[in-house]
Amino acid sequence: VLAVSDGRLASQRARDQGLSNLILLDLAHDYASAGRLAISCCAGTSPLARDQAVALLQRAGFKVSQLSDSPGLLVLRTVAMLANEAADALLQGVASAADIDLAMRAGVNYPEGPLAWADRLGLPWVLEVLQNLQAAYGEERYRPSLLLRRRVAEGRTLHA
Structure with missing residues (x-):
């Protein structure tokens, strides 16, 4: 089974959902133009299932880059954390949402600002990913921002 990571270990997600041979894909800004994808396999994934998934991709x-089973893989974990930090900056009045996104696009050459990216992915999903990352890593940097939690509860975006 191929699925996009949700911030849990592939092995935990496979156990939680009663799956075998689960292979998680990392997030891509645009899958249509992505040249490389990272994957991770749950414990017990057969070499045949892994090889078939790699061949398909x-x-x-x-x-394809195969990573060890790690929560959030690379891109998803980074984007979720950046969106979370940007939401905290917005909450604290450091800058407007548009200015935060512009700073990341112009200053770091990101394809999209972290707040716009989170809005596009869907704030409920970003919140779930952060909760899964915090549970897995136990680190404060993954604690979901109050503004993110508030906007999810209100059904709003970070740019609203």
């Missing part, structure tokens, strides 16, 4: 035009 390669036929679709992706280079």
Whole structure:
């Protein structure tokens, strides 16, 4: 089974959902133009299932990097954490949402600002990912921002 990571270990998600041979894909800004995808397999994934998933992704035009089973993989974990920090900056009045996104696009050459990216992904999903990351790592940096939690409860975006 191929699925996009939700911040849990592949092995935990497989156990929670009663799946075997679960292979998680990392987040991509735009899968249609992504050249490389990271994957991780749950414990017990057969070499055949892994090889079939890699072959499928390669036929679709992706280079594939296999990572150890880690919560959030690379891109998802980074984007969720950046969106969370940006939401805290917005809550504290450091800058407007538009200015925070502009700073990350112009200053760091990100394809999209972290707040816009979180809005596009869906704040409920970003909140779930952060909760899963915090549970897995036990680190404060993944504690969901009050503004993010508030906007999810209100059904609003970070730019609203």
